[in-house]
Amino acid sequence: MTQETGGFAALGIHPAVLAAITAVGYEEPSPIQAQAIPVILAGHDMIGQAQTGTGKTAAFALPMLSRIDPARREPQLLILAPTRELALQVATAFETYASQLPGVGVVAVYGGAPMGPQLKALRQGAQIVVATPGRLCDHLRRDEQLLSTVKHLVLDEADEMLKLGFMDDLEVIFAALPESRQTVLFSATLPHSIREIAEKHLREPQHVKIAAKTQTVARIDQAHLMVHADQKTAAVLRLLEVEEFDALIAFVRTKQATLDLASALEAKGYKAAALNGDIAQNQRERVIESLKDGRLDIVVATDVAARGIDVPRITHVFNVDMPYDPESYVHRIGRTGRAGRDGRALLLVTPRERRMLQVIERVTGQKVAEVHLPNAQQVLDARIRKLTASLQPLLAEAEASHGELLDRLTAELDCSPRALASALLRKATNGQGLTLAEVEREQPLVPGVAVPRERRERSERAPERGERSSVHRERRAPMPLPEGRVRCRAALGARDGIAAKNLLGAILNEGGLARDSIGRIQVRDSFSLIELPEDGLERLLGKLRDTRVAGKQLKLRRYRED
Ligand code: ADP
Ligand code: MG
Numbered sequence: 001m002t003q004e005t006g007g008f009a010a011l012g013i014h015p016a017v018l019a020a021i022t023a024v025g026y027e028e029p030s031p032i033q034a035q036a037i038p039v040i041l042a043g044h045d046m047i048g049q050a051q052t053g054t055g056k057t058a059a060f061a062l063p064m065l066s067r068i069d070p071a072r073r074e075p076q077l078l079i080l081a082p083t084r085e086l087a088l089q090v091a092t093a094f095e096t097y098a099s100q101l102p103g104v105g106v107v108a109v110y111g112g113a114p115m116g117p118q119l120k121a122l123r124q125g126a127q128i129v130v131a132t133p134g135r136l137c138d139h140l141r142r143d144e145q146l147l148s149t150v151k152h153l154v155l156d157e158a159d160e161m162l163k164l165g166f167m168d169d170l171e172v173i174f175a176a177l178p179e180s181r182q183t184v185l186f187s188a189t190l191p192h193s194i195r196e197i198a199e200k201h202l203r204e205p206q207h208v209k210i211a212a213k214t215q216t217v218a219r220i221d222q223a224h225l226m227v228h229a230d231q232k233t234a235a236v237l238r239l240l241e242v243e244e245f246d247a248l249i250a251f252v253r254t255k256q257a258t259l260d261l262a263s264a265l266e267a268k269g270y271k272a273a274a275l276n277g278d279i280a281q282n283q284r285e286r287v288i289e290s291l292k293d294g295r296l297d298i299v300v301a302t303d304v305a306a307r308g309i310d311v312p313r314i315t316h317v318f319n320v321d322m323p324y325d326p327e328s329y330v331h332r333i334g335r336t337g338r339a340g341r342d343g344r345a346l347l348l349v350t351p352r353e354r355r356m357l358q359v360i361e362r363v364t365g366q367k368v369a370e371v372h373l374p375n376a377q378q379v380l381d382a383r384i385r386k387l388t389a390s391l392q393p394l395l396a397e398a399e400a401s402h403g404e405l406l407d408r409l410t411a412e413l414d415c416s417p418r419a420l421a422s423a424l425l426r427k428a429t430n431g432q433g434l435t436l437a438e439v440e441r442e443q444p445l446v447p448g449v450a451v452p453r454e455r456r457e458r459s460e461r462a463p464e465r466g467e468r469s470s471v472h473r474e475r476r477a478p479m480p481l482p483e484g485r486v487r488c489r490a491a492l493g494a495r496d497g498i499a500a501k502n503l504l505g506a507i508l509n510e511g512g513l514a515r516d517s518i519g520r521i522q523v524r525d526s527f528s529l530i531e532l533p534e535d536g537l538e539r540l541l542g543k544l545r546d547t548r549v550a551g552k553q554l555k556l557r558r559y560r561e562d
Pocket of ligand 1: 026027028030033050051052054055057310312
């Protein structure tokens with residue numbers, strides 16, 4: 001027996017199952033596995049309580065697989081899961097763990113797919129059935145004997161199943177199962193409704209509980225950041241500059257917000273996509289696959305759409321919008337720190353959400369430290385660090401291949417190698433700011449600056465508004481101009497990744513204007529309209545002639561509608 005599988009071997013699971021988990025590289029059982037496996041192997045009913053990411057699937061799959069009789073070609077083990085994603089995930093895990101057990105088959109039964117093939121697979125002798133309650137009931141209506149041979153039942157994420165309204169379906173399924181079966185129930189929380197089910201349908205269950213505090217949450221470095229609601233996108237963009245992440249999931253509350261943030265990130269060159277309930281199931285699966293294999297690095301999701309995502313690459317969770325309750329917070333941040341890795345979770349808190357932060361700290365039993373947005377210097381340092389790291393491996397080879405060209409270019413352009421290299425840098429970095437002044441201009445707003453009180457309060461009351469509303473106003477007819485103001489046009493728009501506040505900040509900083517002398521700012525797709533004072537306009541445009549925002553020239557000029 002190798003050192004690595006020692007922990008699992010001592011638990012008494014089947015040698016073929018042991019071989020399979022060695023092959024996938026599990027070294028030690030997780031705490032819930034160490035406690036639950038012997039109980040389940042001994043045939044007891046059990047209630048297992050542990051947070052997301054603690055390895056509950058293997059906690060029931062390994063012992064249950066060890067108890068299956070491959071010679072009997074009929075359903076023996078039924079696992080109920082709340083969603084199609086989770087059912088598929090569990091089915092896949094079973095296939096992995098059973099890969100060295102000849103003659104053992106798994107079938108997944110869920111809604112949104114034709115019933116015929118599922119029924120056929122069931123009748124072909126799969127011993128393991130992973131199902132969502134709704135679809136399983138549909139099958140039961142056609143064949144009430146379907147579950148008569150089942151000896152073991154697992155309710156996975158039982159609290160989620162009840163939240164999704166599967167109570168009645170569960171009762172139908174219980175009634176269709178033999179009384180003399182083993183029942184194991186897993187749940188992150190044990191509300192009254194779950195205890196009731198346990199009392200009614202489990203026999204002298206043993207309790208296995210892993211405190212959340214010593215699990216998921218402990219491996220995750222958590223921090224919060226105070227921001228105003230309309231500065232969230234800017235805050236996210238700035239955080240991304242300095243956070244060293246592999247893959248990241250950002251949580252927002254609405255479908256629209258998933259689309260808005262994902263496109264703001266894409267505009268900045270990140271490989272980002274939105275994930276929400278409106279996106280078709282197969283497309284959602286593609287998004288998750290892409291996040292797994294690195295075609296995407298950032299997914300912006302709602303809580304519902306992100307349920308059950310298990311991507312080990314995820315190093316960061318950004319809670320851009322506050323979760324609705326502390327449980328969802330724990331669920332969300334459990335998307336990182338998978339399988340014993342370290343993760344980082346950031347929570348954006350608007351001033352009126354401070355109370356929720358305290359509730360989260362109480363429930364998780366941990367302080368969520370406050371951090372501040374990186375300043376321009378830190379952003380610059382991070383950019384230069386990344387630039388240096390990307391150039392390092394090219395040096396030797398590039399000189400060999402391009403050295404002569406460089407000599408020729410310096411001769412033709414009649415410039416120093418230093419001047420040429422600087423020009424190439426500018427080109428290669430797409431005009432991204434690489435001096436302190438440029439970075440400051442790109443990201444002019446820091447919390448508490450240049451947001452007058454009255455405006456701030458308005459945006460807090462409608463947290464989904466703020467900067468986005470200016471984008472959405474796009475197609476409306478132009479508003480009449482107030483006395484003494486003129487409309488000016490900047491050559492930058494939403495597609496350049498800018499928001500109204502970036503323009504505002506740049507004009508305030510460079511133009512030396514008072515905030516209230518700047519009127520409405522409308523960010524359209526490829527340009528923006530800004531109301532400025534007519535008085536002194538020429539001088540102002542002169543001052544702003546070379547101003548850059550987000551690395552690009554503002555090219556501000558008077559706008560005349562025809
Ligand atoms: P839960 O159901 O508790 O949320 P999962 O069963 O989905 O957690 O497991 C989370 C991740 O941990 C999965 O990627 C799984 O492959 C991995 N995992 C589970 N057990 C172990 C283990 N003993 N060693 C290493 N990785 C594990
Ligand atoms: Mg699970």
